[in-house]
Amino acid sequence: MLIDWFTVGAQALNFLILVWLMKRFLYQPILHAIDAREQRIARELADADSKRAEASQERDQLQQKNQNFEQQRAALLNQATLAAQAERQRLLDEARQAADAWSAQRQQSLANEVRNLHRTITGRAQAEVLAIARQALMDLASTSLEERMGEVFTRRLRALDGGRTGSPRPSRLRRNPRSCAAPMNCRPTSARPSSTPSTRPSPPKSASGSKRPRSWSAAWN
Amino acid sequence: MRLSPDAIVLWQSGFFKLNATILFTWALMLVLVVGAKLVTRKLSTDLTRSRWQNLLEIVVTALEQQIGEVGLRQPRHYLAFLGTLFLFVAAASLGTVLPGYEPPTGSLSTTVALALCVLVAVPWYGIADQGVRRYLASYLEPTFLMLPFNVISEISRTLALAVRLFGNMMSGAMILGILLTITPFIFPVVMTALGLLTGMVQAYIFFILATVYLAAATRTRAPDSAPSPSP
Numbered sequence: 414m415l416i417d418w419f420t421v422g423a424q425a426l427n428f429l430i431l432v433w434l435m436k437r438f439l440y441q442p443i444l445h446a447i448d449a450r451e452q453r454i455a456r457e458l459a460d461a462d463s464k465r466a467e468a469s470q471e472r473d474q475l476q477q478k479n480q481n482f483e484q485q486r487a488a489l490l491n492q493a494t495l496a497a498q499a500e501r502q503r504l505l506d507e508a509r510q511a512a513d514a515w516s517a518q519r520q521q522s523l524a525n526e527v528r529n530l531h532r533t534i535t536g537r538a539q540a541e542v543l544a545i546a547r548q549a550l551m552d553l554a555s556t557s558l559e560e561r562m563g564e565v566f567t568r569r570l571r572a573l574d575g576g577r578t579g580s581p582r583p584s585r586l587r588r589n590p591r592s593c594a595a596p597m598n599c600r601p602t603s604a605r606p607s608s609t610p611s612t613r614p615s616p617p618k619s620a621s622g623s624k625r626p627r628s629w630s631a632a633w634n
Numbered sequence: 635m636r637l638s639p640d641a642i643v644l645w646q647s648g649f650f651k652l653n654a655t656i657l658f659t660w661a662l663m664l665v666l667v668v669g670a671k672l673v674t675r676k677l678s679t680d681l682t683r684s685r686w687q688n689l690l691e692i693v694v695t696a697l698e699q700q701i702g703e704v705g706l707r708q709p710r711h712y713l714a715f716l717g718t719l720f721l722f723v724a725a726a727s728l729g730t731v732l733p734g735y736e737p738p739t740g741s742l743s744t745t746v747a748l749a750l751c752v753l754v755a756v757p758w759y760g761i762a763d764q765g766v767r768r769y770l771a772s773y774l775e776p777t778f779l780m781l782p783f784n785v786i787s788e789i790s791r792t793l794a795l796a797v798r799l800f801g802n803m804m805s806g807a808m809i810l811g812i813l814l815t816i817t818p819f820i821f822p823v824v825m826t827a828l829g830l831l832t833g834m835v836q837a838y839i840f841f842i843l844a845t846v847y848l849a850a851a852t853r854t855r856a857p858d859s860a861p862s863p864s865p
Contacts, residue, residue, distance in 0.1 A: 415742040415800075417640045419649055423656050424738070424747035431663045431722060439670035442677055443694045444710065449679040475681035630719070 636806060639736040640743055643819040656748050660688045662738065686846060693721075697841075704842065705849040712848060715755055720750065720841035721836020724798065730807070730826065737833070740803040742796065749796035752844045753788065758852035769851070 550558075636642075642654035673686040683691075696719040701709040726737040758782045760769040773784045806829035813822045 414637055415640075416746055417651075417653070417743045419651060420640050420653060420655055420741065420743035421747045421750070424659060424741075424744045425751055427656070427659050427663060428718070428722065428748060428751055431666065432714050434663070434667045435670060435718045438667055438674060439690065440694060440713055440717065441712075443675035443687075444698075444713075446674075446677040446679055446683075447691060447695065450681070453679060454681075536846065541861045588752050 637808070638741040638743070639738065640741050654736055654748070655738045655744055658726075658729070658736055659738040659744065662711055662722065662729065666721060673781070700842070701845055706845065706852065712759065712845070715751075716841055716845050719752075720837050723748075723837035723840050724834055726829065727803065727837060730810075730829055730833065735794060737803050737807065739799055739833075739836075740807050742800045742804075745796040745800040745803075748799070748840070749792045752795060752847060754790040755844070756788070756847050756851045757847050763852040772851075791843075791847065795840065799836055799840055802832055806832055811822045 639654035639658065643651050644654065644657060645652040670690070673684070673690050676684070677687060678684065692719070694713070697720060698709045698713055701712055701716055706712055723739055726739040729735045730737055739748075757769060760772070763769075764772075773781050775784075806825075810822055810825055810829060813825055
């Protein structure tokens with residue numbers, strides 16, 4: 414007989430005991446370990462996903478901040494450019510005004526110089542003319558001329574005295590007294606040398622006794 | 635000629651006896667339980683783990699996946715019973731590499747005991763899954779006339795389970811013994827390797843058939859027993 418029923422029973426019992434032991438010592442611990450590992454991996458993956466999402470969000474925020482910063486920078490740069498242009502324009506205007514002022518001042522000083530120069534030249538020319546006239550008069554002087562001149566001079570002095578006392582001044586002198594700066598020109602048209610003086614009258618002397626004709630012009634003026 | 639390790643009786647007292655089948659079964663149980671205990675004593679839940687833990691995890695997850703592929707809805711619920719069937723038969727076959735070892739599955743008593751366990755487990759899990767009435771009603775499908783044939787089917791497949799495993803394991807050991815007397819050197823080594831392969835295949839067959847029987851008792855019969863609309 415190949416079947417021993419006691420052995421069959423014993424083996425069945427052994428097998429059931431083995432089932433319990435293996436469940437106790439093999440399947441449950443192994444399955445628990447696998448489950449724990451899978452949960453851990455799932456948790457780590459979830460953490461990684463959350464971190465990835467967080468990183469993505471932070472990256473978006475940084476990009477947004479970057480864009481805002483760029484915009485602000487561009488606005489500030491534009492504003493600074495405009496301010497610099499305005500400042501440049503203002504400085505240019507100031508410089509132009511200063512240059513105009515300097516130019517006007519310079520022109521004024523040049524005009525003053527010209528005026529002074531004219532005055533100087535006029536004075537010199539008057540002096541030269543007077544000297545030439547004096548020289549010419551000295552060279553051309555004769556008795557009749559000197560007499561005639563003395564006569565005219567005397568008459569005009571009288572006329573001057575008459576003007577002070579109420580008598581009218583000769584109209585020609587009244588109209589243009591400067592035209593008589595030269596003694597030759599101050600001769601009235603009607604006055605002509607009547608005769609050639611034989612003797613040369615002495616010119617009227619000034620208070621200082623000088624023979625310079627400067628006092629004449631001073632008196633005529 | 636000794637066909638079964640049952641014949642090696644080490645101790646006997648009346649009905650009780652201690653033969654080589656029981657002894658080698660205890661040895662196998664000891665190796666399996668102590669080995670599992672040693673490996674699972676320091677289990678790591680980190681990504682790095684020991685090689686033995688890796689091996690056991692591969693075995694357990696492969697068994698669980700295989701049970702699920704056959705069609706059982708909750709593989710972990712049946713893993714202890716079906717996985718232990720596979721591991722016990724496979725370990726009994728792998729032990730043949732040791733000299734002086736006689737596989738317990740080479741005893742018809744052991745295979746009958748395992749087949750009887752499957753025979754009891756099928757209605758056990760079937761009733762736990764569907765209830766007593768629906769499970770018993772499944773024997774009347776498609777008509778009550780099929781009741782004897784269904785019962786004969788249950789018994790015959792249990793007998794087939796026992797005899798198939800016993801025949802393969804016993805024949806392997808028998809062929810090895812005969813070859814040892816004829817060509818004692820090289821050829822028995824090759825036959826031992828073939829016997830290892832045969833033993834692993836038998837373990838898988840026993841495991842997968844028991845799984846299919848359980849799946850047939852729990853899931854696949856459920857739609858058939860569902861009330862159908864009357865014509």
